[in-house]
Amino acid sequence: MLHSLFSSLDSDPFGVAQRLEDEMAQLYSSWGWPAGIRSVRRGTFPPINVGATPEQVDVYLFAAGLDPKSIDLSIQQNVLTVSGTRQAPVNEEASYYRRERFDGDFRRVIALPDDVDPDRTEARYRDGVLRITVPRREAVRPRQITVN
Numbered sequence: 001m002l003h004s005l006f007s008s009l010d011s012d013p014f015g016v017a018q019r020l021e022d023e024m025a026q027l028y029s030s031w032g033w034p035a036g037i038r039s040v041r042r043g044t045f046p047p048i049n050v051g052a053t054p055e056q057v058d059v060y061l062f063a064a065g066l067d068p069k070s071i072d073l074s075i076q077q078n079v080l081t082v083s084g085t086r087q088a089p090v091n092e093e094a095s096y097y098r099r100e101r102f103d104g105d106f107r108r109v110i111a112l113p114d115d116v117d118p119d120r121t122e123a124r125y126r127d128g129v130l131r132i133t134v135p136r137r138e139a140v141r142p143r144q145i146t147v148n
Helices: 002-006 013-031
Strands: 048-052 056-062 071-076 079-086 104-111 122-126 129-135
Touching (some): 056 079, 071 129
Antiparallel strands (some): 048 056, 071 079, 079 104, 122 129
């Protein structure tokens, strides 16, 4: 690896730096470790986005091919748990060289802010995206106060 990098050192030093960066990225990405403290391992299913506004918290799970009946949602002590099973069709006669589509049981756990109202949670599954909306309590929402 390093021999091939330094063999062309005289001809293109920027190319050498780029190849070294590419090989290091490839090396670290093959380990499968998260990129940061709030990241998850590559291949974690389903990938999620969580966004918040003063009115609500929205959780998006990107889970194409799920049967909505196989999804279990629960909120306990401001912790949202989403679990279920994804079945991916497999041709038993085929020899697979690579299978990247996740199948099997999954579970994702998301900590929610303290001011949400779990009793008014709504969930919709459409076009492979599960959107979970958890409204915030009315008492803690910011209010505009008029000064006279």
